[in-house]
Amino acid sequence: MAHIAADTTKPAAHTPNSCHDQTEADTLYTSQTQPAPIRTATRGTYSDVYLVDPGFPDNRIANDTSTGHATHKPMAAKTWANMSSFPLDRWTAPAIKPHARDLHKCKFRAILDQIMNVRTRFAPSPTGALHSGVVRTALFSWLLARKHGGQFLLRIEDTDQKREIQGGTQNIIDSLRWIGLTWDEGPEVGGPFAPYIQSQRLEIYKKYAQELVAKGLAYADPYTPAELQALREQAQAAKRPFLYRDHRPKNPPVWDGSQALRIKLEPKSWEWNDAVMGTVKMGPEMIDDFIIIKADGFPTYNFCHIIDDHIMGITHVLRSQEFISSVPKFLAAHEVLGLKPPINAILPPIMDDTGKRKLSKRHGAKPLLAYRDMGILPSAMINFLATIGWNDGTEQEVYSIEELIQKFDLSRVQKSGGRFDEQRLLYLNGVHIRNLTPDQLYKHVTGFWPDAANDTPEGYKKAVLSLVHERLKFFAELPQLTDFFFTEPQLHEGLFESNKQLKKLSAQERKTMIAAVIEAVQDNDFTIESLEATLRPLVETLNTKTGVLFGLIRAIITGSSIAPGLFETMHVLGKEKVLARLKKAL
RNA sequence: GGCCCUAUCGUCUAGCGGUUAGGACGCCGCCCUCUCACGGCGGCAACCCGGGUUCGAGUCCCGGUAGGGUCACCA
DSSP states (O other): OOOOOTTOOSOOOOOTTOHHHHHHHHHHHHTTTSOOOOOOOOTTSOOSEEEEOTTSTTOOEEOOTTTTOOOOOOOOHHHHHHTTTSOGGGOOOSSSOOOGGGGGGOSSEEEEOOOOOOEEEEOOOSSSOOBHHHHHHHHHHHHHHHHTTOEEEEOBOOOOTTTOOTTHHHHHHHHHHHHTOOOSBBTTTBOTTOOOBGGGOHHHHHHHHHHHHHTTSEEEOOOOHHHHHHHHHHHHHTTOOOOGGGGOOSSOOOOOSSSOEEEOOOOOOEEEEETTTEEEEEOGGGOOOOEEEOTTSOBOHHHHHHHHHHHTTOOEEEEEGGGGGGHHHHHHHHHHHTOOOOEEEEEOOEEOTTSSSBOOGGGTOOBHHHHHHTTOOHHHHHHHHHTSSBOOSSSOOOOOHHHHHHHOOGGGBOSSOEEOOHHHHHHHHHHHHHTSOHHHHHHHTTTOSOGGGTTSOHHHHHHHHHHHGGGOSSGGGHHHHHGGGTSOOOOOHHHHHTSTTTTTSOHHHHHHHHHHHHHHHTTOOOOHHHHHHHHHHHHHHTTOOHHHHHHHHHHHHHSSSOOSOHHHHHHHHOHHHHHHHHHHHO
């Protein structure tokens, strides 16, 4: 089994369909009357060998108990009969563990989970603030690399100068740093394949392009954009897909760099194995001579990402679903370039909150950093994004980052899309906030305090925070929840009238009660216990109800009918403030 | 229009030929309780439709339908 040396400067020698494996599979196949052997081996060769053997008594899938993967119910014998036409030459070797539900589609299939040096990448273009949909792709790539102890790279794809925005790259870096997706190679950290910014790698792409030209595999495009547009419209009017190759120039001009350069691709059907989607087939109409170098001299994404992924030794390329119909094009280009394609994985789309369309900048997806600014924890965001389109098959909902790294697996990535449900994000954020220690929480809420808290001692703020810890869903609501600890509340009649318990009291009754409270509390030491010991009996003395008396006190000292526990609140506020507010209310 | 992907409560999902179709968010009710929150208990709520295979289909096959994606000198 080929595996990739981490320090190689050569292209990745990844071979998902190497003949080594084929031989092995043939051997196993011919011995099908025997129960399939289960093999495991150590890192760098094979691990988790899954075998499905039609000769095995009840046709169950043998599973490697040491990993716990692929536990299966027995398969009905009949199923095998139906599968007899499955072409054996299609069995797929290693590299990925197919989704469990696909295993039964093979009459015989040996699946080897290849342990290679996994290298994944995130390759955004700096054309706008990074949003959550894109970050999910980055997250899955990162999780995959971390799970296998591999590398995660960041590469900036800034080949479209027109769309690039000021600060775009910085936004990408800030976003990833905030959420904690650390990269092992890329901008700011460097690496063996630097630079990791495509606009600084133009010579590399040009070299590959010139090589293709020399071999007659790429040619200059003689058409003007207007001419192309006309041809395109023609095709559309005829309800045909537009194919450039139908208009391929017979004698293309010599490429002098001022025209666009197209790669010459043979139209043919492609079938490939996607780590998430399984076997995907597409016809020749999906292949066309695409532009690899634009007239402005910059390469296109379609071209340079292939070269960079190859040079940088990327083993698994995760992309969102919108790219699936481009894959044949990429595979064809690999063929023309003489490169082995990486393992492809198409991730399901994330829909916006209407569920009507893909989450995208254009349709109001918030920048990732907007969630930082509203006080979402990175761990909550990661938990949330990871569980859109992935689950571990259990009923677990809340995951730490460490758990995700351990449990993440491409074979359990969904094919169907999911909606970005902010309510669920807030719920998870609340859970993650409650899991923080008080000190951790205190660090996280820096910058979210109300202005009035600026000059307040740390001890006081920590005490306040402890009272709202379990109520907090996101940090931006901290001022609203704690303002009265720092600012004297504005009392108004509406406060009492809108309260179910208090609106029955007359102003005079309120005065009597407040006076009694002041009297009772004046010599109290303001511990939670003694406040309770003093105030509870007062309810009876005043011949009222706890809800009424406590509600009244709460309204006066907090200016709100919603607040933490009364005694805790009074304790933290302190005797001085409480008495002052009560007296003022009188 | 061609091609591709998808389809279980409103939402995220479990399900791998036999389940009272499970969990979570949200919503509602009750309990706890000085309000809110947390927590606990309970409730409402789903297999897109039609064929086929099978003793038996949410699950496998085919066909519809619906949603999404894609068909750039954008990525």
